[in-house]
Amino acid sequence: MSTKVEKDQVSGRETTGHEWDGIKELNTPLPSWWVYVFWACCVWSVGYWVVYPSWPSATDYLKGAFGTTNRTQLHETMANVAAERAPYMERLAALDLSEIVNDGELLNFSMAGGKAIFADNCAPCHGTGGSGNPGFPSLQDDAWLWGGSLDAINETLHVGVRWDANEDTRFNDMPAFGRDGLLERDQIDDVVQYVMAFTNRATDAESANRGAVVFEENCASCHGDDAKGIQELGGPNLTDAIWLYGGDKSTLTETVTNSRRGVMPAWGGRLDEETIKMLTVYVHSLGGGQ
Ligand code: HEC
Ligand code: HEC
Structure with a gap:
């Protein structure tokens, strides 16, 4: 075995001395720039783990010289935000709804906050900005099921609609006139014609006339x-051409036959009082507030 370093004829490089079937392995060192960067990184990493949180221990971890983490930064930011909001929240808690609406600063604060909270919690059902979806009322118009005053909206938000878990929930169930056999099929056709007549769309005037009687006896109470x-x-x-479920003949027939019973969750207890006030002010301002 020779210890003499052999040189490759073609490249002029040293070989490692390994040879397979006449092919020799060159000993090509790493480029020096790469090696310098590598060692620089090693040195940098030492500094890094001294300054920032790094090594885990059995129960904890090395906190780093200044204790900086994204998490502590987040906590600080959140605490700052809370501190900035605190005076507003206190005033929201202390004032009643009409006072809030008349306080320009508080109104702006509620509108901005209400908008964000609405997007998170309400828009999936009520649409972006409360524009409504089939079965989920638009909150932008002045057609109200349960009332559009500040107090009525606030009450709806607290107790929900047909929300069983809340014992004060707003509640009224339209009977399923067809399914439960309260009306015959032709009576339903008649009353549907009568309802369509309110918006000048009845196709059978005689049927609509008969429907007036059905309506008086079965529908007028609600x-x-x-x-x-x-x-x-x-x-x-039913006269304003604003439909929750739809005003065409087949949708009306479906509503009267099977009823709908839309459900709105109660937010009292799930959102705090100040947040519900902000939402009330926001919804009230959407266009249809009474
Ligand atoms: C799971 C779907 C759903 C969510 C989420 C929801 N709602 Fe509703 N909301 C409804 C339905 C359905 C009705 C209509 C109930 C009925 O038939 O009377 C309604 C009714 C209302 C009404 C009464 C409208 C009127 O005409 O009287 C208000 C106000 C309202 N919602 C506001 C909100 C706000 C604010 C939020 C968010 C905090 C919200 N809703 C979240 C489904 C929802
Ligand atoms: C006990 C009360 C009650 C009675 C009686 C009643 N309704 Fe209703 N009706 C309601 C309620 C509450 C709603 C709201 C929708 C829901 O249930 O989600 C409604 C909704 C409707 C709608 C849907 C409106 C829309 O915008 O899409 C139509 C149409 C309707 N009723 C027609 C009738 C007709 C026709 C009768 C009589 C045959 C009748 N209702 C009897 C309570 C009643």
Whole structure:
């Protein structure tokens, strides 16, 4: 075995002395720039783990010279935000809704906060900005099921609608007239024609006339004699061409046959009082506040 370093004829490089079938392995060192960067990184890492949190221990971890972590930074930021909001929150808690609406600064604060909270909690059902979806009322118009005053909105938010878990929930169930055999099929057709007549869309005037009687006997108690709705009962106005579920013949027939019973969750207890006030002010401002 020779210890003499052999040189490759073609490249002029040293070989490692390994040879397979006449092919010799060159001993090509790493480029020096790479080696310098590597050692620089090693040195840097030592500094890094002294300054920042690094090594785990059995129960804890090395905190680093200044205790900086993203988590502590986040806590600081959150604490700052809370501190900035605290005076507003105190005033929100102390004032009643009409006072809040009349306080320009507090109104702005509630509108900004309410908008964000609405997007998180309400928009999935009520649509972006409260524009509504089939079965989920628009909160931008002035057609209200349960009332559009500040107090009525606040109450709806607290107790929900048909929300069993809340014993004060707003509640009124339209019977399933067809499914439960309260009306015959042709009576349903008649009353649907009558309802369509409110918005000038009846296709059979005689049927609509017969429907007027059916309406008076079966529907007026919740929707009003004039069919303009009864807010204490959550009975929608059927004359305003604003439909929660839809005003075409087949949708109306479905509503009367099987009823709908939309459910709105109660937010009292889930959101704090100040947050519900902000939401109330925001919803009230959307366009239809009464
Ligand atoms: C799971 C779906 C759902 C969510 C989430 C939801 N709602 Fe509703 N909301 C409804 C339904 C359905 C109704 C209509 C109930 C009925 O038939 O009377 C309603 C009714 C309302 C009403 C009464 C409207 C009127 O005309 O009287 C208000 C106000 C309201 N929601 C606000 C909110 C706000 C604010 C939030 C968020 C904190 C929210 N809702 C979240 C489903 C939802
Ligand atoms: C006990 C009260 C009650 C009675 C009686 C009642 N309704 Fe309703 N109705 C309601 C309520 C509450 C709603 C709200 C929707 C829901 O249930 O989610 C409603 C909704 C409707 C809707 C849907 C409106 C929309 O915007 O899409 C129609 C249509 C309707 N009722 C027609 C009738 C007709 C026709 C009768 C009589 C055959 C009748 N209702 C009887 C309470 C009643």
